[in-house]
Amino acid sequence: MTDYTHIFQGTAFSSKSPTEVEILKNHLFCVNTNGIIEKIVAPEDNDYQTLLHMYDGKENFHRLAEGQYFLPGFVDLHVHAPQWAQSGTALDIPLFDWLNTYTFPIESRFSDLDFAKKVYEDVVSTLLANGTTTALYFATVHKEASILLAKICAEKGQRGLVGKVVMDDHEQTPEYYRDADTKSALEDTEQFILAVKELAKSVKQGVYPVVTPRFIPSCTSEGLQGLGALAAKYDTHVQSHCSESDWAHGYVQEKYGKNDAFALHDFGLLRDKSVMAHCNFLDDADADLFAQTGTAISHCPISNAYFANSVIPVAHFHEKGVEIGLGSDISGGFSPSLFDNIRQAVMSSRMLEDGVNPALPATERGVPNSRITVNEAFYLATAGGGESLSLPIGRLAENYTWDVQVIDTTIASAKFPLYDANEELHDIFQKIMYLARPENIREVWVQGEKVHSRM
Structure with a gap:
C-alpha cells in the first residue's frame, strides 16, 4: 500500500458543481509528498479500516475533533x-x-x-x-x-x-x-x-x-x-x-x-x-x-x-x-x-x-x-x-492540492448555534458560511504544509 505523507480524517465540504456542495462525511484524505490529494477513502470503502490501522496514532495522522470541519482554502x-x-x-x-x-x-x-x-x-x-x-x-x-x-x-x-x-x-x-x-x-x-x-x-x-x-x-x-x-x-x-x-x-x-x-x-x-x-x-x-x-x-x-x-x-x-x-x-x-x-x-x-x-x-x-x-x-x-x-486548487478531490481550512465551530468566543447532535450537515455548512469568523479557522494548510494555526 502507498506510503502517504499525511492522512487526514474528518468531514469536509467541497463544491461538486457551481450549485451543489458535496459532503464527505468522516472521509480519509491521503496526501502525498507533493501536497496532492492522492486518494480519498469513504468509511464504507474496503481499505478504510486498513489505513486507519496503519496510520492512527502516528505523527502524520490528523483526526478532526468534534465540531471541526474541512473546507477548501x-x-x-x-x-x-x-x-x-x-x-x-x-x-x-x-x-x-x-x-x-x-x-x-x-x-x-x-x-x-x-x-x-x-x-x-x-x-x-x-x-x-x-x-x-x-x-x-x-x-x-x-x-x-x-x-x-x-x-x-x-x-x-x-x-x-x-x-x-x-x-x-x-x-x-x-x-x-x-x-x-x-x-x-x-x-x-x-x-x-x-x-x-x-x-x-x-x-x-x-x-x-x-x-x-x-x-x-x-x-x-x-x-x-x-x-x-x-x-x-x-x-x-x-x-x-x-x-x-x-x-x-x-x-x-x-x-x-x-x-x-x-x-x-x-x-x-x-x-x-x-x-x-x-x-x-x-x-x-x-x-x-x-x-x-x-x-x-x-x-x-x-x-x-x-x-x-x-x-x-x-x-x-x-x-x-x-x-x-x-x-x-x-x-x-x-x-x-x-x-x-x-x-x-x-x-x-x-x-x-x-x-x-x-x-x-x-x-x-x-x-x-x-x-x-x-x-x-x-x-x-x-x-x-x-x-x-487554470490550477488544480479549490476542491477537496483527488489530484487536487491539499489546500485546506480547518473550521472549529466550538471556539468559545465564536461558538456556533449547534444544539442538535443530529443536525443536517448541509445546515452546518450554511452556518459556517454565514457565521464563521477568523477565530474559527483553527488551521490552514497549503500544498500539504501547515502555514497557519490558532491555539
Missing part, C-alpha cells in the same frame, strides 16, 4: 497588496477621487523596500489567517518591491500570483507615481517575469508572475500591446480591471470606440489565463468574448457596493459559460475575508433580483433570475477561483 482573485495600508478608509468618495487622493499616494511609497516588506508580510499573513490559500495580487509599479511580494508569499507558504503594475500613460497618471515611460515599463515587466519564474523553481506551492496593466485608462496603446506580447511569450497569467464603473467604462468607450473587453482582446490580453476584475458593465457580446477566450471574472461584491455603480449579473454570466471567482479587492473592499464576500455576493444578487427602489412596482424593480445561493457563492470562492486560474 479560499482563492482570492483580486487583491491590491499595497492597499492593505489604507484598508477601511475613504470608501465614501468616487473611484477617480479615491485613486488620486488616497491610493496612488500610498502605492507610491513602495519604492521604500522597508515599508513594502512591513505591509506585504502583514497582508500575506492576514489573508492566510482568513483562510485564503491562493491570492492573485496587484503589487505596484516598482519592480523590486513586486519581486519582494512574491518572495514573501514563497516564504510564508501562500500560493501567490503577483503582478508588477503598469501605468505608463503620463496624461492619466500622477507624476509622482507611474512608470518612467513605456519602454522601461515593458523592460521592468519582463525582468520581473523572469525573476519570479526563477523564484518559482524552489517554491513547493508555486508563485507565478502576472502581466498587469492596471486598467486601460492608466496605460498607453503601445504599453498594452507590449504587455499582450509578453503574456504570450512567457505564457503568463494576465490581470486587469474591466468595465468596473461608469467612469472607467465610459473612458474606454470614448478613447477606443468599444467596450473594455474588446479593447483588451485587441491587445492580446484576453486569454485562458486572464482574470479581469469587476466587469459590472459587460454586455452580452463582451461576456461571449470572455467565454470564447477562457477569460475569467473576479467578482468583488463588497468593493462593488462602494465603487462599481451597479451589481454584476453573476447568474447571467455563469449561464453564458463565463468562469467566475471571488475577490476581496483590498482595499476597495474593506474586508480581507472571503467569508464576508461570500455573504455580500448572495445579498447583492438578491438586491439585483428584487430591486431597491420602492417607487417602482415590484414587477419592474429588479432583474429576474439574478439571485445566487450560498452554495454558488462558496463555489466562486473555491472551485470557481481554481478554474479561473
Whole structure:
C-alpha cells in the first residue's frame, strides 16, 4: 500500500458543481509528498479500516475533533497588496477621487523596500489567517518591491500570483507615481517575469508572475500591446480591471470606440489565463468574448457596493459559460475575508433580483433570475477561483492540492448555534458560511504544509 505523507480524517465540504456542495462525511484524505490529494477513502470503502490501522496514532495522522470541519482554502482573485495600508478608509468618495487622493499616494511609497516588506508580510499573513490559500495580487509599479511580494508569499507558504503594475500613460497618471515611460515599463515587466519564474523553481506551492496593466485608462496603446506580447511569450497569467464603473467604462468607450473587453482582446490580453476584475458593465457580446477566450471574472461584491455603480449579473454570466471567482479587492473592499464576500455576493444578487427602489412596482424593480445561493457563492470562492486560474486548487478531490481550512465551530468566543447532535450537515455548512469568523479557522494548510494555526 502507498506510503502517504499525511492522512487526514474528518468531514469536509467541497463544491461538486457551481450549485451543489458535496459532503464527505468522516472521509480519509491521503496526501502525498507533493501536497496532492492522492486518494480519498469513504468509511464504507474496503481499505478504510486498513489505513486507519496503519496510520492512527502516528505523527502524520490528523483526526478532526468534534465540531471541526474541512473546507477548501479560499482563492482570492483580486487583491491590491499595497492597499492593505489604507484598508477601511475613504470608501465614501468616487473611484477617480479615491485613486488620486488616497491610493496612488500610498502605492507610491513602495519604492521604500522597508515599508513594502512591513505591509506585504502583514497582508500575506492576514489573508492566510482568513483562510485564503491562493491570492492573485496587484503589487505596484516598482519592480523590486513586486519581486519582494512574491518572495514573501514563497516564504510564508501562500500560493501567490503577483503582478508588477503598469501605468505608463503620463496624461492619466500622477507624476509622482507611474512608470518612467513605456519602454522601461515593458523592460521592468519582463525582468520581473523572469525573476519570479526563477523564484518559482524552489517554491513547493508555486508563485507565478502576472502581466498587469492596471486598467486601460492608466496605460498607453503601445504599453498594452507590449504587455499582450509578453503574456504570450512567457505564457503568463494576465490581470486587469474591466468595465468596473461608469467612469472607467465610459473612458474606454470614448478613447477606443468599444467596450473594455474588446479593447483588451485587441491587445492580446484576453486569454485562458486572464482574470479581469469587476466587469459590472459587460454586455452580452463582451461576456461571449470572455467565454470564447477562457477569460475569467473576479467578482468583488463588497468593493462593488462602494465603487462599481451597479451589481454584476453573476447568474447571467455563469449561464453564458463565463468562469467566475471571488475577490476581496483590498482595499476597495474593506474586508480581507472571503467569508464576508461570500455573504455580500448572495445579498447583492438578491438586491439585483428584487430591486431597491420602492417607487417602482415590484414587477419592474429588479432583474429576474439574478439571485445566487450560498452554495454558488462558496463555489466562486473555491472551485470557481481554481478554474479561473487554470490550477488544480479549490476542491477537496483527488489530484487536487491539499489546500485546506480547518473550521472549529466550538471556539468559545465564536461558538456556533449547534444544539442538535443530529443536525443536517448541509445546515452546518450554511452556518459556517454565514457565521464563521477568523477565530474559527483553527488551521490552514497549503500544498500539504501547515502555514497557519490558532491555539
